Amino acid sequence: MLIYYLKDILIQEKGGKEINTSIFTNKMEYSQIEKGFGLNADMIIHMPYLVKRAKKASYIIEIGVYRGEGSTAALSYGLNLSKKQDKLMISIDLEDRMIFKPTLNYWSFLQGNSMNIYTVYDVKRISANRVPDIIYIDTTHNYNQLKKELCLWKDIIGEETILIFHDIWMEGKYNPMSKAIQELSVEKNWVFEIITKESCGLGILYNPENKIMREELLEIMENKEPWRYK
């Protein structure tokens, strides 16, 4: 499976200078899990990572909401802290089973099927054709569904959009759905990076020219600031 990392591209550009990989791979968080601090990886890695990404966003699409207390809460919390203007977040699910709903005037729930083109049209209408900074996908984790979703949703992404996927890694190996991410990464020549394999894994797909991702990694490489999920 072709998975490559922005850090490898940047290392090459920097003439082979190594990045502080212990920071990059979040050893601190892993060791906390190994010591069994009582928190699962969703709480220690996934949700803080979503907050971190959302803090730099203006417009987020979340696909697969369920009760709202997981990714909806994390993404909306981060977006609320973002300094960007014109904030917008659309959370999509087949049905409304939310027990937590963000009370932000720029947040809305959209009942719809992620594999239906009319859901994409609805999102385009609500957002007035804006390009999202983040699309988070956490629906049914099989190859066919994710392939269909990516075929539809890739039409509204821009060069700076970051796609985030839950459940890329299951039972000690790649979830077969990850092949659909890999195929889009090859098609667009984008980076498919594993953030963590813990708690069924979290992965992201982004353009290697993405300004936010490049700045973040360059800061890590130059040790300007330690890697922190906040």
Ligand SMILES: C[S@@+](CC[C@H](N)C(=O)[O-])C[C@H]1O[C@@H](n2cnc3c(N)ncnc32)[C@H](O)[C@@H]1O
């Ligand atoms: C794993 S749950 C999402 C969990 C949520 N992200 C969280 O952090 O708690 C998967 C959700 O995807 C939704 N879903 C599955 N297939 C879908 C589809 N085709 N369109 C929209 N939502 C879908 C399900 O209804 C379910 O609520």
